[in-house]
Amino acid sequence: MSKIFSKEEVEQASKERTLLIIEDGVYDVTNFLGDHPGGKKILIKSAGQDATDQFNKFHSPSVLKKQAAPFRIGSIGAAASTEAADAEEEEDEDTTYFGDLVPFGDPFWYQDWQSPYYKDSHRKLRSAMRKFTEKNLIPNAFAWDQAREIPAEVYKQVASAGILAGIASGSATWITEYAEGLPIPGNFPPEEWDAFHSFILIDEMCRCASGGIAYGIIGGFGIGLPPVLHFGSEELKKRIVPPCVKGDKRICLAITEPEGGSDVANLVTTAVLSDDKTHYIVNGRKKWISGGIYADYFVAAVRTGGKGMGGLSLLVVERGPGVKTTKMDCMGVWGSGTTFVEFDDVQVPVGNLLGKENKGFALIMSNFNPERIGIAVQANRFSRCLLEESIKYASKRTTFGVKLREHPVIRAKLSNMAMKIESTHAWLESVIYQSTIYDADTLTMRGGGTVALLKAQATETFEFCAREASQIFGGLSYTKGGQGEVVERLYRDVKAYTIPGGSSEIMLDIGMRQSIKIAEIMGAKL
Numbered sequence: 001m002s003k004i005f006s007k008e009e010v011e012q013a014s015k016e017r018t019l020l021i022i023e024d025g026v027y028d029v030t031n032f033l034g035d036h037p038g039g040k041k042i043l044i045k046s047a048g049q050d051a052t053d054q055f056n057k058f059h060s061p062s063v064l065k066k067q068a069a070p071f072r073i074g075s076i077g078a079a080a081s082t083e084a085a086d087a088e089e090e091e092d093e094d095t096t097y098f099g100d101l102v103p104f105g106d107p108f109w110y111q112d113w114q115s116p117y118y119k120d121s122h123r124k125l126r127s128a129m130r131k132f133t134e135k136n137l138i139p140n141a142f143a144w145d146q147a148r149e150i151p152a153e154v155y156k157q158v159a160s161a162g163i164l165a166g167i168a169s170g171s172a173t174w175i176t177e178y179a180e181g182l183p184i185p186g187n188f189p190p191e192e193w194d195a196f197h198s199f200i201l202i203d204e205m206c207r208c209a210s211g212g213i214a215y216g217i218i219g220g221f222g223i224g225l226p227p228v229l230h231f232g233s234e235e236l237k238k239r240i241v242p243p244c245v246k247g248d249k250r251i252c253l254a255i256t257e258p259e260g261g262s263d264v265a266n267l268v269t270t271a272v273l274s275d276d277k278t279h280y281i282v283n284g285r286k287k288w289i290s291g292g293i294y295a296d297y298f299v300a301a302v303r304t305g306g307k308g309m310g311g312l313s314l315l316v317v318e319r320g321p322g323v324k325t326t327k328m329d330c331m332g333v334w335g336s337g338t339t340f341v342e343f344d345d346v347q348v349p350v351g352n353l354l355g356k357e358n359k360g361f362a363l364i365m366s367n368f369n370p371e372r373i374g375i376a377v378q379a380n381r382f383s384r385c386l387l388e389e390s391i392k393y394a395s396k397r398t399t400f401g402v403k404l405r406e407h408p409v410i411r412a413k414l415s416n417m418a419m420k421i422e423s424t425h426a427w428l429e430s431v432i433y434q435s436t437i438y439d440a441d442t443l444t445m446r447g448g449g450t451v452a453l454l455k456a457q458a459t460e461t462f463e464f465c466a467r468e469a470s471q472i473f474g475g476l477s478y479t480k481g482g483q484g485e486v487v488e489r490l491y492r493d494v495k496a497y498t499i500p501g502g503s504s505e506i507m508l509d510i511g512m513r514q515s516i517k518i519a520e521i522m523g524a525k526l
């Protein structure tokens, strides 16, 4: 139980120490005066009083949860204990009005708008993921970004919550066989798992508003593990998948090379079969590999045959002699561990081949579709975070005597963001629905063009929202931390969304080329 104060007691005690009331909490900031970034005087002036309004004016809500927490010495009136507050939070599940109710801050179906796509298990997963993200990710996003590292124990914590197993399950079924002992976030029967669960899991996690966390946790794992699951031998799957979903081992996808990014068919890393045909000898370099620095396994695209797409294979290279990884210094996604990988005469057993030799191009392409959908889901939630932050800020910041949101030019910005986000979300739902009906091959063939355009649409919406939010926040989005923290960070992370997984330029090109080709196959006379 924390100590209960009356307002008079706080006022009285403030004659000797600097006590503040913020919301229902009492804070003793005497030892913080010299360290307060907003200055000493402003705190002394508020001593003994309810400083909630002033506090909310200058800080993002995370400051109260994090920086202020060590100074909290009690509560006002009959305020509840921490345990009681936690219990209250427990009850706050699955209500008709889920979330903060900021317009367009959450998808439509979070309130009482109807949708044909969602059932009870989706709502359960949503609640579980919201709690996990709010408790474990949001309060640390700034620190991990600055440290350029997500602590190893967090990765394990994410895995133990069943989140990696959920990412690996993706749009297929829950991977019961490989996820023994792990919970399903939200605790519902595994047979209920579908593509919308995977959508919600990633979407809710991305409320952390950090591309570094998204890439660090979903990045390498989310695109590296599926090729093993879908195309690996039984032996390989049994050996690699369980430790990866449990967070004991790490995996990444290594396709891109210094010589070329989106031009996958022409990559130059070689894998030459040994004379006794027991292993490949791999030589080459891979660049911008998410999570490579932490990886035990590299699902690498290698040339086993002649030039072009017909000479490519996918191989699981294991960390060991001849594998060197160097962390890269990038514009954004700082916590994720973007890596330069060198393979120097690395010996890889032939059993680590995924699919058939020289048939790797099709495998790489089939992996692109879910990767692009995942990127679009992440990007669109980040756009929502930017809109949500902007609406909240525009509702408290006053210029020329009125709230920022009273200026039509600011409202137009917010509306343009909302329009793009909601249309992208509706398109995402419609594409994800197809993956509950059709198999992955059909989707890659028929839906590849659509998914390419969706990826471009979502990431360019993210870029647009970062720009507009930054203009709304002004100087606060130009400095690190503080009220503009989310906007400053996401502005730097944007390029990790419009470039990888196929740049917007490539997406716009193949999006239409592929869609025309499929339409002609289906009988369109163009």
Ligand code: HEM
Residues within 6 Å of the ligand: 020, 027, 029, 036, 037, 038, 039, 042, 043, 046, 051, 054, 055, 058, 059, 060, 063, 067, 068, 071, 481, 482, 483
């Ligand atoms: C427990 C109490 C408090 C803590 C832990 C705290 C913490 C902080 C932190 C971390 C910042 C840096 C910006 C940010 O991260 O948002 C900041 C800035 C600031 N704070 Fe506080 N603060 C407290 C109370 C207050 C109160 C009561 C006031 C006003 C009456 C105040 C006024 C300011 C101002 C004016 C800034 C500078 C804002 C800016 O540069 O935009 N703070 N504070």
